[in-house]
Amino acid sequence: MQLRSKLVDWIVHRRALRHWRQAAHRVPDMPHSELRRERGRARKLRYLLNEVISVADNRLALPMIGSNAFPKPHGTDWSWRPALWREPLAVPGMSSVESKSMLGSEVTLFHDCQQSELTLRQVRNSREADLAPYGLRMDVFNFDGSFLSLVLDMPFAAVNGLQKKHLIRMDTIVEMEKPLEIFARLNIRHGPNTEQIVRELPLNEVDCMVEFDLAYSNLNEKRIERAWIDLIFENPQMSQVTLRDLTFSRSPRAEL
Template structure:
């Protein structure tokens, strides 16, 4: 039945094309009344077709939903883009966000403000350069706290087989209203201890990327349980930050 319907649609489309091709050939010879009617009908069709083309061009130019495509270093054995940057969230935003509030299943906001004037919102990326389908916008107005961070839980695959011979890379695309300092802190829980490595994001470079080298850590490879990353914002009051993309990858160090 579906094949029959598709064939029927193709036949109708073909008939429509032939009809307008014939009208185009006859236009120089039509009497003025018929030509006027044909022009009016053609304008109606043209308006609808232009609407379809505009919407189609816009949607097809957007990054594909669910995309996990991004550049990865040679030798990568694990790579990941969090769901917030890949798929639409059931609740796309929050305002007056309290500490420990989640946006999606993987991201949690932490702060110590007495009164929250912060908002988080997932937004659709439209730029030609964007590989991620979605981004995250954070607006901060008055800020009376001493810290603000986004905490991202890494999936189990990030620590499955993780050793001190690995490099963990975090890459992002950041837009800011005003200059800020942003830090990334990798946390790996192993037994009763948590290993922490802090890096400042190089926001003035073309590629905003940091790497966590586990060779210099005190990581107990046999007791690794889980990992998460804190994205820490210094002096964020009266600012807007958009994380257009956020990706992670893991690879062995060359000497290992």
């Protein structure tokens, strides 16, 4: 039955191709009444074909949607690629972004501009070198504020079992229109206190990596509640920054 159905589909498809091939040849000499009818049918068909092609291109493009694959250090006991870099968002972007606006459920933009001229949007990665299905693009035009940061809430798994012996590693791929300083600040809430470790991203390389060594912190391991990352952008006026990927991993540091 399945073979017969495929054969029927093939025959119908061949007939449809033959019809539109003949119509294309006859268009210059068609009577107007027939031309209007064929144009209407062609427009409806074109809409459906464009939908099929668009969805198919998106699904077949590299990397595959939902991918969580990326290199991890030996001994990694937790790793994570945030949802914005894995899955399509229901609202893929926004303009004139106000402070404390969220893109997705994990990323929040903070600034103190009087008039926002910032845009945030999720973009589809299609380069063969990209491992993340999506990236995050931020455009900054006029900037009259004193600070701009993206805050990423980390899941509970990041702090579950966290100890001072751990290294937390952040890897990202950054594209910029002009040189820019970007700092990553790890924040860990433990009881009434918040431990903060700041690292500057080495933007002389396309693939940036920073490590947060908790051994030198005052972390109270028994009272850890939550963690988040601040990405802080210095002098971002008239710039475009694309974070093609953002991943985290946790592993025990080598014993001294």
